[in-house]
Amino acid sequence: MIIEGELDRIGRSILATLQREGRIPFSELGRRVGLSAPSVAERVRRMEDLGLITGYRATVDRERLGWRLTAFMRVTCPGDKYQAVRRLALDLPEVIDCHHVTGEDCFFLKIAVSSVDHLEQVIDRFRAFGRTVSSVALSTTVEDKPPAVPERRNR
Structure with missing residues (x-):
């Protein structure tokens, strides 16, 4: 399982599978990794207790909810x-991610809005505190990609 902070092969497989298929039954997950459902459940519980797994959520199609544009703002x-x-x-519900960053800018935000007018309203809210620079995404190549599960923890 976890030895000196490292996941074994089965633990890495469980974690990688849960990142792709968060609702997989423990019985199916156990079948894939060669363990019983109770053994898988115990390993998952330990990963949760150790903070490796921090939660579960549904992935929602923002465009179907009316958030047609994705923009980035510095x-x-x-x-x-x-x-x-x-x-x-x-x-603001429009802000998907906000990162405090190094360099010339202070923050980097990912925003979802319904229209260009809506984007302008959000930009104006932030402009009250400083300078903003915005870009609208034309397409998305990679989004919400789960992190790789390394064989060894980076030190």
Whole structure:
């Protein structure tokens, strides 16, 4: 299972499978990795307890919900505005991701909106705290790709 912080081959297989198929029954997962359902359930519980698995969620098609455009926004603001930008990012349903970054910019956000007018409204909210630069995604090649499960933890 987990020895000195490392996953064994079966643990890596369980984790990789759960990232692709979060609703797979333990009986089927056990069949694939060669363990009983109770053994798989115990391993998954340990991964949850150790914080390797932090939750389960449904993947939703934003476009079908009316969020037709995906945009990215860089925000540059004075240090005394950081918390205000963070609060706004948490409060706005349009913000999918918000990262505090190094370099010239302070924040990098991924935003989903229904239209260009809607995007402009969101940009204006952030512009109150500093400079913004936005780009609209034309297409998406990779999205929500699960992280690889390494054989050895990077140290």
